[in-house]
Amino acid sequence: MILNCENVSLSYDGRTVASDINFTVNAGDYLCILGENGSGKTTLINAILGLKKVAGGKLSYGEGVRAQNIGYLPQKQSSNADFPACVREIVRTGFLGKRGFRPYYSKEERERAENVMKTLGISDFAKKSMDELSGGQQKRVLLARALCSAEKLLILDEPTAALDPIVTEELYEMTKKLNHEEKIAVIMVSHDVAAATKYANRILHIKHEQLFFGSTEDYLETELAKAYLGGHGIDH
Amino acid sequence: MITEFFEYLQMDFALRALVVGVLLAVCASLLGVCLVPKRYSMIGDGLSHVGFGALAVASALGAAPLAVALPVVIIASFLLLRLRENGKIKGDSAIAMISAGALAVGVMIVSLSGSNTDLDGYMFGSLLSVTKADFVTAVVLFPIVIAVFAIFYTQIFAVSHDENFARATGMKANFYNTLLSVLVAVTIVIGMRLMGTLLISALIIFPSISAMRVCRSYFSTIITAVALSVISFLCGMVMSFAISTPIGASIVICNMICFFAMCLLGATVKKKRI
DSSP, rough: OOOOEEEEEEEEEEEEEEEEEEEOOOTOOOOEEEEEEEESSHHOOOOOOOOHHHHHHEEEEEETTGGGEEEEOSSSSSTTTTTTOOOHHHHHHHHHHTTTTTOOOOOOHHHHHHHHHHHHTOOGGTBBBBGGSHHHHHHOOOOOHHHHHHHSEEEEEHHHHHTTTTHHHHHHHHHHHHHHHHHHHEEEESSSSHHHHHOOOOEESSSSSEEEEEEEEHHHHHHHHHHHTTTOOOOO | OOOHHHHHHSHHHHEEEHHHHHHHHHHHOOOOOOOGGOTTHHHHHHHHHHHHHHHHHHHHHHHHHHHHHHHHHHHHHHHHHHHHOOOSSSSHHHHHHHHHHHHHHHHHHHHHTOOOOOHHHHOOOGGGGGGGGHHHHHHHHHHHHHHHHHHHHHHHHHHOOOOHHHHHHOOOOOHHHHHHHHHHHHHHHHHOOOOOTTTTHHHHHHHEEEEEEHOOHHHHHHHHHHHHHHHHHHHHHHHHHHHOOOOOHHHHHHHHHHHHHHHHHHHHHTTOOO
């Protein structure tokens, strides 16, 4: 078990945005959290990441899962565009949670960062700053950083927002590969129901309360999924 | 003229000014690289005014100046660096309010207590009249600031670059923010006695903003900022000696020249930054 969420309720500015959320993420799972804007998805992610306290219920990590081995891909980077930082420096910060108070990086970590950058095809930009990159390249930098910290769990918050269809597809494929080959559990927030049902094996659909949690197959049978997919279904 | 300058350095006060000034130039530029990219440029200015207020209170009470000013400025620094999270009052207006308020309190106390605090010295610094005690404080504390920064520089970078990610991956973001507040406060409180309330922020802002014209990485920005800061200080000191101008203003002028030079250089290497 990676993560367990029991009767969790969440509030934002004193308002309850979601309540009675129950789900479990097991090793190797690929969970997609679906819901419209303002349905409490990002608040839920922030609670899972420990950036926000839950208003009620219990959220617990499985054995051996700690913040230090979770990877996180935020919707957008939180610093200013002109922040002086090159790609390599940004990617390496993924290791810092694990390093604690030890200064700098070990040789092994520096090598791993180079490998991750190579895998994601951003080695050529290692010395560039973020504002010299396209939106898709920036996403890959943030994904590389997330992979440096992800050992057990990778959390992606609307990773494809503002990406063009080709880059979106690439990102989905990369995530699938990580989930399959590296056995990293994935939690992805999305409102792309078609992609979610194509890649994830578990679906959590929320709209202030839990509408559905279970396997993707079961989800596809629900009226909810049919409504969202516009009755067209999806091809596998 | 060069030989004359070296003869000038034979004098205690000039040598002390040189040592303390170089250390301050290094510390101020290091912290500038932490503050400027986060849009916290005016924090140096605000804190030096708080420091001025605190020093005025200390001298009116007959207390040791640094013992009062340091804790007060550390607290103010901590609060100002935390401002953006609360967001009720915007960061820039809060800094301006605290800055003007502390300055007013300081001036009121100085005038009411009738103490003969040298207002001019606090405003514009007195690098050439550094006392033995100030010299010792600076020579002890500035190297500590530099060392702490050097040890935790990757962590400080990560927390200032993306605090949410740092927290989410288990970094002790609060610890590093507090550490940064303390480093900023120490540098400003000691620095304002040397450079003056009005000029200390220039020393923090100019080197990093100049370095950001041409550098892409954080590391190169730090190195460039420190180099520019030290060069500007040395040129400013020589200038002040050669044409008898106030030393603080001379240093700021040199920093401005550096800034324009870096803008030109940045434009030629096609960096599209403002």
